Amino acid sequence: MNIIEINKLTKYYGKARGIIDVSFNVKKGEIFGFIGPNGAGKSTTIRTLLSLIYPTSGSAKIFGKHIIKDGPEIRKEIGYLPSEIFYYDKMKVKDLLKYSASFYKKDCTKRMYELADIMELDLTRRIEDLSYGNKKKVGIVQGLLHEPKLLMLDEPTSGLDPFMQKKFFDLVVEENKKGTTVLFSSHILAEVQQLCNRVAIIKEGSIVKIEDIKKLQEDHYKKIIIKGKDLDVKKFNIPEVKELVKNNNELSFFYNGDINKIIQTIGSGIIKDILILDPSLEEIFIHYYK
Amino acid sequence: MNIYLYEVKTYFKSIIIWSLSILGIMLMFMSFYTSFASDAALMDKLLQNYPEELLKAFGMDSGLSISSILGYFAMIFLFVQLCAAIQSANYGFHLLSVEERELTADFLMSKPVSRRKIIISKFLAAFTSLTITNIFIWLGSFGSIFIFGGGNTYSIKNLILLLLTTTLFQLFFLSVGMIISVSIKKVRSVLSFSMALSFSMYIFNALQSILGGEILGILSPFYHFEPAYILKNGQYNMPMVAISIIVIIVSLASSYILYLKRNILSAR
Numbered sequence: 390m391n392i393i394e395i396n397k398l399t400k401y402y403g404k405a406r407g408i409i410d411v412s413f414n415v416k417k418g419e420i421f422g423f424i425g426p427n428g429a430g431k432s433t434t435i436r437t438l439l440s441l442i443y444p445t446s447g448s449a450k451i452f453g454k455h456i457i458k459d460g461p462e463i464r465k466e467i468g469y470l471p472s473e474i475f476y477y478d479k480m481k482v483k484d485l486l487k488y489s490a491s492f493y494k495k496d497c498t499k500r501m502y503e504l505a506d507i508m509e510l511d512l513t514r515r516i517e518d519l520s521y522g523n524k525k526k527v528g529i530v531q532g533l534l535h536e537p538k539l540l541m542l543d544e545p546t547s548g549l550d551p552f553m554q555k556k557f558f559d560l561v562v563e564e565n566k567k568g569t570t571v572l573f574s575s576h577i578l579a580e581v582q583q584l585c586n587r588v589a590i591i592k593e594g595s596i597v598k599i600e601d602i603k604k605l606q607e608d609h610y611k612k613i614i615i616k617g618k619d620l621d622v623k624k625f626n627i628p629e630v631k632e633l634v635k636n637n638n639e640l641s642f643f644y645n646g647d648i649n650k651i652i653q654t655i656g657s658g659i660i661k662d663i664l665i666l667d668p669s670l671e672e673i674f675i676h677y678y679k
Numbered sequence: 680m681n682i683y684l685y686e687v688k689t690y691f692k693s694i695i696i697w698s699l700s701i702l703g704i705m706l707m708f709m710s711f712y713t714s715f716a717s718d719a720a721l722m723d724k725l726l727q728n729y730p731e732e733l734l735k736a737f738g739m740d741s742g743l744s745i746s747s748i749l750g751y752f753a754m755i756f757l758f759v760q761l762c763a764a765i766q767s768a769n770y771g772f773h774l775l776s777v778e779e780r781e782l783t784a785d786f787l788m789s790k791p792v793s794r795r796k797i798i799i800s801k802f803l804a805a806f807t808s809l810t811i812t813n814i815f816i817w818l819g820s821f822g823s824i825f826i827f828g829g830g831n832t833y834s835i836k837n838l839i840l841l842l843l844t845t846t847l848f849q850l851f852f853l854s855v856g857m858i859i860s861v862s863i864k865k866v867r868s869v870l871s872f873s874m875a876l877s878f879s880m881y882i883f884n885a886l887q888s889i890l891g892g893e894i895l896g897i898l899s900p901f902y903h904f905e906p907a908y909i910l911k912n913g914q915y916n917m918p919m920v921a922i923s924i925i926v927i928i929v930s931l932a933s934s935y936i937l938y939l940k941r942n943i944l945s946a947r
Binding site for chain 2: 402432436439440441442443460461462463464465467469471472473475476477478479488489491492493531
């Protein structure tokens with residue numbers, strides 16, 4: 390069963406592109422990654438699904454209902470964490486969360502305290518006194534306290550330290566096990582690989598690819614940079630190496646294959662320095678999704 | 680209901696400040712009335728020596744003697760109207776633009792509420808707040824006249840007629856503020872917008888008094904609900920009141936339609 394069905398959704402801001410012909414489905418119970426560089430249209434898609442903005446053309450359904458006509462009905466079961474968090478500054482955290490809970494026709498108090506406890510959030514402070522990371526925590530609690538059936542997370546990890554990030558991921562996985570479907574937008578591939586079942590890749594407003602995460606993990610590219618004098622370029626002319634570039638005393642390339650093999654190849658020469666990196670999303674787009 | 684209550688709470692401080700200021704203005708100005716009235720003849724004579732245009736601009740040319748209670752009160756009420764105009768315009772420009780300016784729209788609108796419910800709740804909250812201020816205007820008017828009126832008689836009916844117009848007067852600025860704020864992309868500073876609206880209306884009316892003719896007056900609620908006219912004649916300038924009512928209805932209806940269709944901008 391599909392929780393989200395998006396059909397040729399297009400949004401222009403005046404003449405500026407938002408998204409063009411975006412179509413994909415999110416199945417019940419999956420964690421669906423939505424990945425692309427900044428400005429690719431991730432937030433536009435999510436905000437259209439929430440009827441914050443209206444599509445220029447195309448349509449979308451959530452829980453089988455029309456996103457605009459049945460908006461308020463749909464949003465009863467959606468938890469949303471915006472990418473930029475802003476709340477009523479003068480309010481105390483607790484009052485904001487209570488205000489948030491008052492929109493749902495159920496008692497969210499218990500879950501609210503549980504979540505605040507997990508995220509180590511101080512409920513007595515004023516919103517305006519909180520750091521960015523702490524505001525993000527308020528956003529997380531606010532998005533989860535009514536136990537929604539669908540979670541829309543728009544770049545949820547920015548501003549969270551690695552420790553909180555882990556707690557948050559655990560929380561998302563736990564919710565997912567209870568049956569919550571998750572739409573997880575990010576520009577960091579590693580995050581998405583860690584959590585998601587499937588991903589849609591968006592670039593310049595259009596969906597480039599929708600893929601199983603397993604497939605993406607098979608293609609486990611590493612970016613390798615070696616420094617040293619008299620590097621032998623010929624040794625690296627093997628099929629697993631792509632985009633080989635030699636630059637003075639530096640050699641860089643992308644590698645996809647047995648890591649032992651390349652280490653031996655590198656070790657057979659004399660080198661000064663070595664860097665093994667996860668390629669950035671942009672590099673994957675440039676070299677992999679050409 | 681939760682949005683309405685939240686909104687009224689956020690207006691609370693502002694209601695208190697405006698209401699007390701208006702009350703203060705009325706009491707302060709009325710307290711000078713006793714000395715005015717004791718030299719009534721002298722006062723009227725003094726004013727005759729002022730240029731006619733100046734008197735007109737301050738609404739002192741109605742034929743009501745400035746030394747009579749209502750003649751004096753008409754002048755004060757113009758200031759009260761100016762305060763009410765700024766307050767109402769403030770709320771009007773604020774209420775639909777605040778979520779976008781302070782980027783809290785993503786919070787409110789991702790909740791299971793319709794835009795319809797949001798705009799109606801917000802409008803009613805602002806209207807409630809203005810009505811509370813209005814109550815203070817009534818109390819201040821009767822109170823200050825009672826305290827400083829020196830027992831002189833005046834037409835209570837005419838005063839009530841004037842006070843009854845306050846609601847429409849407030850709604851005019853509230854609704855015009857709303858329609859302007861949803862017609863433009865972003866209201867960066869509420870106060871500059873509301874000051875511009877209320878003072879330009881005030882000046883239109885002043886110019887109308889000096890230059891004569893009704894064209895400039897058509898634009899301004901200060902003319903539609905001119906205190907001196909109502910207090911002197913005991914009736915409304917009906918065609919002008921009708922214009923105000925039409926502006927209010929059209930502004931509210933179009934704000935509603937535009938707000939329902941509006942694309943809510945995000946931080947970026």
